[in-house]
Amino acid sequence: MISNQEKKADIVILISGGGSNLQSFIDACNRGVLDGRIAAVISNKANVKGLERAKIANIPSFIVDHNTFPTRDAFDLELATVVNMFKPDLVILAGFMRILTASFVNQYVGRMINIHPSVLPAYPGLNTHQRAIDAKDTIAGATVHFVTPELDGGPPVLQATVPIEKQDTAELLGARVLNVEHKIYPIVAQWFCQGRLTLRHNKVFHDGVEIDEKGLLFKDK
């Protein structure tokens, strides 16, 4: 929580790919609707579009390539070293596709959030859109949640839903879901930066009120 309203929250964003969610944070900062400063972007992959986005926005970026580490623990140790250089108030996982060890995650509980492309607890893990289509679901969506050591299992903050259309492919549905991801993720980050969002004993409080275990539901205007 940022107690001093004068100071902008320092944010570190972890990516693995295209970085369209990163772009939504860059845009939100530029529009003045995110009271934070993106101090650094870290990717576990070289040559991804997200790194270009960081460069264009003049944000320092770093590659910590998981392939160059003998173990997951060694990778996470180096990742934490780079993250901690920036003493972030908030760590944002934005399409970061590595499973993180408990010892990494436990350093940031209550100040690390993730977005997952499903309405959790449905479809944790990978291939969420194809799994929803195969199950003949009619609704898909995205969840922003606090990160705990359990994969995609931390308490939800905000969820958004989209319809699944008859002709949908995973790509079409994924694009529809990404569109709402770009709306809900900066909202949650802003709540955090404004000190309106806290995690206590694995429960999420928004404006001091404990929220439902499914999180709040985003309603588009």
Ligand code: GAR
């Ligand atoms: C997003 O759909 C995000 O929800 C998903 O990866 C995509 C990244 O897109 N994240 C996960 O699946 C995490 N388990 P982006 O790189 O364009 O932001």
